Amino acid sequence: MATGPTTGTDGRPAAPTGTARRRLAMGALLVLAVGWSITGLEVTVDRLLGAPGDAWDIFRRMFPPAFAEAAERGVVGKVFESVHIAWIGTLIGALASLPLAFLAAGNVAPVWVRVPVRQMFNVIRAVPELILAMILIPITGLGPWAGALAIGVHSIGTLGKWATEAIEGIDEGPLEAVAATGGRWASSMRWGVLPQILPVVTSQWLFRFEINVRASAVLGMIGAGGVGSELVSQLVFRNFPAVGAVLLMTIVVVLAIDTVSAALRRRIIRGAGRAPGDVVGGDRNAAVLVDLTGIGR
Amino acid sequence: MNGPTIAARPTRPRPGARTWVVVGVLITYTVFAGRQVGFDISTFWNVWSNPLWEKFWPVPWDWVLDWHNVLDPLLETFQIAVVATLVGCGLALPLAFTMSPLTSPNRPTMIVSRSVMNVVRAVPDLFWAKLLVTAVGIGAFAGSWALSVFSLAVMVKLFSETVDGADPRPLEAARATGGRHLPVIRTGVLPTVLPEYVAYGLYVFELNIRASVVLGLVGAGGIGRVIEAQRQYFRFDRVLGILLLVFVVVIVIEQVSVAVRRRLV
Numbered sequence: 272m273a274t275g276p277t278t279g280t281d282g283r284p285a286a287p288t289g290t291a292r293r294r295l296a297m298g299a300l301l302v303l304a305v306g307w308s309i310t311g312l313e314v315t316v317d318r319l320l321g322a323p324g325d326a327w328d329i330f331r332r333m334f335p336p337a338f339a340e341a342a343e344r345g346v347v348g349k350v351f352e353s354v355h356i357a358w359i360g361t362l363i364g365a366l367a368s369l370p371l372a373f374l375a376a377g378n379v380a381p382v383w384v385r386v387p388v389r390q391m392f393n394v395i396r397a398v399p400e401l402i403l404a405m406i407l408i409p410i411t412g413l414g415p416w417a418g419a420l421a422i423g424v425h426s427i428g429t430l431g432k433w434a435t436e437a438i439e440g441i442d443e444g445p446l447e448a449v450a451a452t453g454g455r456w457a458s459s460m461r462w463g464v465l466p467q468i469l470p471v472v473t474s475q476w477l478f479r480f481e482i483n484v485r486a487s488a489v490l491g492m493i494g495a496g497g498v499g500s501e502l503v504s505q506l507v508f509r510n511f512p513a514v515g516a517v518l519l520m521t522i523v524v525v526l527a528i529d530t531v532s533a534a535l536r537r538r539i540i541r542g543a544g545r546a547p548g549d550v551v552g553g554d555r556n557a558a559v560l561v562d563l564t565g566i567g568r
Numbered sequence: 569m570n571g572p573t574i575a576a577r578p579t580r581p582r583p584g585a586r587t588w589v590v591v592g593v594l595i596t597y598t599v600f601a602g603r604q605v606g607f608d609i610s611t612f613w614n615v616w617s618n619p620l621w622e623k624f625w626p627v628p629w630d631w632v633l634d635w636h637n638v639l640d641p642l643l644e645t646f647q648i649a650v651v652a653t654l655v656g657c658g659l660a661l662p663l664a665f666t667m668s669p670l671t672s673p674n675r676p677t678m679i680v681s682r683s684v685m686n687v688v689r690a691v692p693d694l695f696w697a698k699l700l701v702t703a704v705g706i707g708a709f710a711g712s713w714a715l716s717v718f719s720l721a722v723m724v725k726l727f728s729e730t731v732d733g734a735d736p737r738p739l740e741a742a743r744a745t746g747g748r749h750l751p752v753i754r755t756g757v758l759p760t761v762l763p764e765y766v767a768y769g770l771y772v773f774e775l776n777i778r779a780s781v782v783l784g785l786v787g788a789g790g791i792g793r794v795i796e797a798q799r800q801y802f803r804f805d806r807v808l809g810i811l812l813l814v815f816v817v818v819i820v821i822e823q824v825s826v827a828v829r830r831r832l833v
Contacts, residue, residue: 305654308647312708312789322713325703356603362598397815401694401782405799409621410618415605487693490784492694496605502695502784507704516692516698526692 327536333515341516350520352415353497354528357483357488359419364426365476371427372434373460379438379446389435395428400486404495415496422483422490431476437468474536481532489519611721623668639796642813645790646709649776651712656719656776657769662726668731670739671753689721693779697788706791717779719772726771727760730755758775763832770825777821801826 341347374380375388404421411417441464449459491499498521505513632638663681665671672678697714704710734757742756784792791810796808 303649306649311644311647312651313710314709318704318709322704322709326700326713329699329703352604353605358598358601359605359607383700393819394815397778397818398811399782401776401785402795402807402811405795406620406804407615409620410615411608411611416608416611419605419607420611427784485690489692489694492698499695502698506698509702520688521692521695522690526686529690 272543273509318327321551324379325443329511332511333518335512336512336515336519337512338516338519340510341501341513341520344501344513346517346520349498350488350524352412353491353499354484356415356418356487356495356497357422357480358489360422360487361426361476361480361483363409363423363478364430367423368427368431368434369472373437375435376438378441378443378459378553379456388431389551392428392431392435395424396426396427399426400490402489404493408493408495418487418490418495418497421495421529422486425486426479426483430475430479434468437471437475438464441467470539474539477532477536477539481529484525484528488525499556510521511512579782586646596735609642620804623802624807624808625811627805627812631806632813638791638810638813641784641789641794642817643778645780645783645792646777646817648708648712648780648790649713649773652715652719652776652780653769653773655712655716657723657765659716659720660723660727661765663720664728664731665753665757667724667728669732670734670736671731671757673749685721685724689725691720694782694786697783698786701787706787706789710781711788711790714783714788715776718779719776722775723768723772726768727761727765730761730768734760762771767832768828770829774818774822777818781818 282381371388374384375392377385400421402422404417408419408421411420446459446463449451449463487497488499491497492503498517501517502514621791666677666681669678696717697711700714701710704713738760739756742752780790784790785796792812795807795810
């Protein structure tokens, strides 16, 4: 063999040079990072060894779950209250974010509009729902409205960002067509952009709804309505069978909503009875959505 | 002349009966849900005139930029996120391989690991935190446990989908040499999916930084503990200062992580 890759003594290609040293450096960096981090976490050997046992102990005591007791306390209603909060929050976020996304997209908005709008999305996304709810509770009072509003505001950030990406991924042809008929900015958005992004954006809303159901369950823990308050109060009383019931009911509802919503999203993006690869709304938009579907929160 | 004449416009498609039913159901549910959560449109105006806003300003920077008050807990938050990401992603690597039909040792293992992980993922992150605080006591230790569980669930989902989509040909080649299960995966699949694994790991780290900010609200350590305490004293100026600081940290980490991820994939 005159040309081709360098070969070792046994005729195999030689391993690429330099990777071993780089790997070692990466490994050492990781070990250092973990070592340093563990020093800050009050870890002792017996705590570390005892933790799985403690967690298992609590898990075991949740069985059998006290469904009757939980139902009597109205937990079913609380779980559905979480769903209502998530729905209203998602709607607020969706309705507010869609027009804003048009102002943030690079291909349809001028720089001086799009930079501030995008920064606003970033700032909103950086504030967790729980913190928003904390700020809102003194204003709206304890209860589900604070939760719905917190989720709504937070959703504006993510939904706005995703919708912006969808708009930036459109086919520019229809935009040109509207411009050629003499249409104004508003009509080119309505007829050139909206029909293209609507399937993707609808699926984004559904996906955000799935995330928001989990978020609204958590919001109950600080008194913003929903099932979280039940979990906290049952844990305070160390009534573990009831905790088990609350958890199981939440899991069932969350899984049910995830399943239905995922099926709807697939139907919206791929249409009925189409081949899996056959995508409506442009390939790039589909890629954006695929990116989102795996994300857990 | 064939084809449509100019005078005869095609009729506009009208929504069918099913569309109206769906729209009707959605509107009805929205009205119902709105009533249930106490939807109150006046909040959108009244919110601005609330006297509470004065409490947010001015930010006491000398209090916020103090090691004892804020920076130490913020460092703790960062440490929780580092440990949780590494534990979660470390465990996710073997587990994700059992979850993909391409690399799973057998079907029962795949079904069991998939269902368990779906259930784990259905439990919100702060529920895990609260449960683990009850189990192992208040503090950052419980927080890192909770976030480890949650990173595991997210990572396994993201990464197993990558493995699903991996090129099966190297795997076949490795199997054809008569390799055993683990070496086959190690040489046939792992090299092709490793860049994605690292990229998702960084993404999970970003999620963990965001999540560990609020862990303290349920007693699981980190900066959230300080936020909760200051909120109870209605020191919203301090809360705002902490939030601004956290915002800067999150943005910096995100930018670094995005840059690294772009290089990897």
